[in-house]
Amino acid sequence: SQTIHQWPATLVQPVGSPLSLECTVEGTSNPNLYWYRQAAGRGLQLLFYSVGIGQISSEVPQNLSASRPQDRQFILSSKKLLLSDSGFYLCAWIIKGLSGELFFGEGSRLTVL
Amino acid sequence: RKEVEQDPGPFNVPEGATVAFNCTYSNSASQSFFWYRQDCRKEPKLLMSVYSSGNEDGRFTAQLNRASQYISLLIRDSKLSDSATYLCVVNSRGGGTYKYIFGTGTRLKVLA
Numbered sequence: 036s037q038t039i040h041q042w043p044a045t046l047v048q049p050v051g052s053p054l055s056l057e058c059t060v061e062g063t064s065n066p067n068l069y070w071y072r073q074a075a076g077r078g079l080q081l082l083f084y085s086v087g088i089g090q091i092s093s094e095v096p097q098n099l100s101a102s103r104p105q106d107r108q109f110i111l112s113s114k115k116l117l118l119s120d121s122g123f124y125l126c127a128w129i130i131k132g133l134s135g136e137l138f139f140g141e142g143s144r145l146t147v148l
Numbered sequence: 149r150k151e152v153e154q155d156p157g158p159f160n161v162p163e164g165a166t167v168a169f170n171c172t173y174s175n176s177a178s179q180s181f182f183w184y185r186q187d188c189r190k191e192p193k194l195l196m197s198v199y200s201s202g203n204e205d206g207r208f209t210a211q212l213n214r215a216s217q218y219i220s221l222l223i224r225d226s227k228l229s230d231s232a233t234y235l236c237v238v239n240s241r242g243g244g245t246y247k248y249i250f251g252t253g254t255r256l257k258v259l260a
Contacts, residue, residue, distance in 0.1 A: 067245045078252030079192070079235070086244045094247075125191055129246065136182075137237075137248050139191035 037062035041126050041140035048147055054099075054113040056143045058126030061107065066128040068109040069137070070101055073123040085109060086131070121147045149174050152238050154251035162259050165226050169254045171219040171236030179246070181212055182237040183221045186253065192235055195221075226258045 038061045048054060060066050067086055071079040081094045083101035091101050098117050102110045109126055126140040154171045161167045173181075181198040196203065198210040198219055209222040219236055236251040 069248070071250075079250040081247060081249065084245055084247065090244075092245075123189075127248075131245075135180075135197070136194045139193070142191050144189070 037128075037138070039126060039128055039138055039140040041124075041143050043143060044141065045144045046146070048116050048145065050118055050147055051115050054111070054116055054120070054145070056111040056124055056126075056145075058109040058111075058140055059107055060109075060128045063128070063130065064106060065131050066107065067131050068103065069127040069129075070109065070111050071125045071127065073125065075122070079125065083111070116145075116147045118147050121145055150251075151175060151249045152236055152251040154236050154254050156252055156254060158255040158257050160257045160259055161226055163226060163228060165258075166222065166224045167226060167256060168223075169221045169234055169236075169256075171221075171251055173217050173219070173236075173238045173249075175238065175240050175249075176217060178217075178238045178240045180239040181219050182239070182248075183208075183210055183219075184235040184237055184250070186233045186235055188232075192250075195234070223256075226256075228258050228260060231256055231258045 040059050069084045070082040073079050085091050085103045099113050124143045127137045129137050152173050183195040184192040185195045186192040196205050196210050198212045200212050202211045207224045211220045233253040233255045235253045238249050239246050
């Protein structure tokens with residue numbers, strides 16, 4: 036069966052520090068991958084999506100970047116965090132070509148101080 | 149205008165009540181529709197897909213009105229365990245993939 040892992044689950048970072056969040060999918064190949072952010076009390080905002088290795092589309096210009104170095108690995112990064120980067124970051128995947136259920140990881144909760 | 153709009157609530161209802169949530173979307177080319185449930189500080193999980201003919205899953209009924217660009221979720225006989233945030237999700241094709249756009253969610257609290 037397919038599973039999705041995200042880490043770290045929780046982190047507290049100072050303003051100006053770098054960030055790296057990782058997401059790995061198991062049990063499937065060539066998935067479409069997504070990064071969402073949910074700020075406190077807000078909805079899910081689509082940040083990036085990827086249809087294949089090295090292919091990244093950005094939905095919202097901001098202080099973050101994404102990379103897909105391997106088929107089932109999706110990384111969210113920042114060189115210098117801002118206070119406004121705080122939130123709940125969720126990685127999700129779906130089988131390519133389908134429009135059914137989007138499967139989420141357990142999320143990474145980031146607090147920038 | 150937001151792509152997907154929901155009343156944020158909260159909806160506070162007694163156990164056993166029937167409650168309905170609505171959602172509107174702006175992209176008429178949207179192709180598929182869902183309701184997700186999100187518990188506090190957890191990831192969203194699929195509650196049900198929404199089909200044009202309407203569909204039911206136990207106490208939950210979802211409806212889609214493409215002409216009005218409107219989706220609804222009805223929960224009958226509410227249970228304490230139904231307390232959560234319900235997210236309306238609209239899916240449209242773009243950039244070589246399907247983009248899932250989430251509403252901000254409607255918070256439901258079922259009271260004993």
